[in-house]
Amino acid sequence: MIDRARIAALRATEEDRFADLHPRSAALAEEARGPLLAGVPMPWMTRWPGRFPLFFDTAAGARLVDVDGIEYVDLCLGDTGAMTGHALPQVTDAIAARAARGITTMLPSADAVWVGEELVRRFGLPSWQLAMSATDANRFVLRFARHLTGRPRVAVMDWCYHGTVDETLAVLDGDAVVARPGALGPQVPVSETTAVVPFNDADALDRRLAVGDVACLLMEPALTNIGIVLPEPGYLDAVREITRRYGVLLVVDETHTLCAGPGGATAAWGLEPDLLVVGKPIGGGVPCAAYGMSAEVAGRLSGPMLGHEIDVAGVGGTLTGNALALAAIRATLSTCLREEDFAVAVPLAERFADGVAGVIADAGLPWHVQRLGCRAEYWFCPPPRDGAAAAAAVDEELEGLLHLWCLNRGVLLTPFHNMALFSPHHTPADVDRHTEAFAEALAALLC
The missing domain is CATH 3.90.1150.10 (Aspartate Aminotransferase, domain 1)
Incomplete structure (x- = not known):
């Protein structure tokens, strides 16, 4: 027209x-x-x-x-x-005060305890870690999932978005998994790392997870970066049942769907993910992100996280969890997104x-x-x-x-x-x- x-x-x-x-x-x-x-x-x-x-x-x-x-x-x-x-005044003040007292030391600050407790309160998952971006958090979570399950592939939704994570830049071309248009220099063909299923299609998810090679399903509870696509009634309940039945960890990325409420769609819709990622707005504009996990997942990860070689495990980073980011998150979540x-x-x-x-x-x-x-x-x-x-x-x-x-x-x-x-x-x-x-x-x- x-x-x-x-x-x-x-x-x-x-x-x-x-x-x-x-x-x-x-x-x-x-x-x-x-x-x-x-x-x-x-x-x-x-x-x-x-x-x-x-x-x-x-x-x-x-x-x-x-x-x-x-x-x-x-x-x-x-x-x-x-x-x-x-330019929230309370975040500006917290950043200035923290910067004057030091930013990066590779040691936790007192704000870390408050931030962890607030994330537990908002999202319901009992254990948390920090990251510099939601992309980093998603990378770490996928690595954890492969480690815990011993399975090589991750599953994502067709035309999803989870930052610049290699495994998530994948779409369906008929039944074939191919690189998303525009993806530059994938390290390996995404068909080797990733399974892709359409959103709102529980039957397709069931068929794909039944193969038995998927470590986790990483998904937004509603698609956002291809435009808002809302879940149909009963779909997310079916996703949770199917992932549990096949021993696939369910990872919910709330980085954009935090717009649904203070605890994102997870709290608003009563979701029960095994792991959850949130980023972007939680620091009032300062680069930071967080990922949480169930008690069962945290228990299984406690050994590797305390291991002598955790610094070369592909998880974390020198500036991750720095005092400036934690101060910004505390100032933001104590006064915003309520x-x-x-x-x-x-x-x-x-x-x-x-x-x-x-x-x-x-x-x-x-x-x-x-x-x-x-x-x-x-x-x-x-x-x-x-x-x-x-x-x-x-x-x-x-x-x-x-x-x-x-x-x-x-x-x-x-x-x-x-x-x-x-x-x-x-x-x-x-x-x-x-x-x-x-x-x-x-x-x-x-x-």
Whole structure:
């Protein structure tokens, strides 16, 4: 129903507008092309719309200001990393105080005890360890699972996302396991390390685990990075029953689904994972992550974790669990991501979903809005039930135009898909600002 020529024409106009609005970012982007590969310090930063990267100057609460002095309502929040809001004073104070007293010593700080107890309280798993990122945590957990079970493979969901873990960059091509499009230099063919099953298909999971070579199933309780794909009624219960029946450890990655509540979907939906990974927002923007485990798993790992050669076991890192990260986690979890915070953020996501759905209905488009806790997004199709269907529905031209349209009107969306994330620092007016920009974009597209 959307004229492709119209998309291209509007995109060209918006690109010109973007360039006119951001001369300082353009100059910095030009300077960065020499010393920085791809002109940015991390390649994902090239995913934003616009002819060149947008350079930011300050971020506080739910606002971001770029180097040209333009302010944005930030609905990206660092792709979950700043889900608490930016520049939290209590986290800033804790970081400054800790930095003045030392950061990295290879020794635990007193904050470690508080952090461990809080993670137990929120997620229900009795034993925890720290990591620098959720990617690292997932790597460590997969290694533990292979060690404990003696099985060589891990299982993931088709079109899943668990950071830059080699074994998880896999999808299905028919019945064959192949590298996910875009994956660079896999160390071995992923078919040798990984089993892949479709989300929301318990029968497929049962058939694959019955082979007997899978150590663990690593999954998000709802897919997020291919867009929000929610579990169908009874599916997660079936996953837990099937994994237990075949002696497969269930690992739940809550790094994005923490948006479901203070204890993520695990607490909100009563899940019972053997291991759990969480990262990104728990440190208020400071790089850190954590992984927890059941008492049974912890008991089986206690010997190796106290072994003389644990430093070469492929688990941990010199800066992991440093005092700065622990101080940041304590300051964040003691004041943020609480029930009272979600009581503000979730209704804002509901308002976003209702507003966008109304615009879509008025336009007569067969699109859909999906929500998980304080995260919401829109689709260019009816709601998919698995990752492959979600991937097939991606429309990069249309998505790019809508993102750039909103950015040029002061609303920053996550560059991956059409996702908006809400914090207690957002307001109903922020939500309505996006709804108005979205409505204007559709009106321009359909005129």
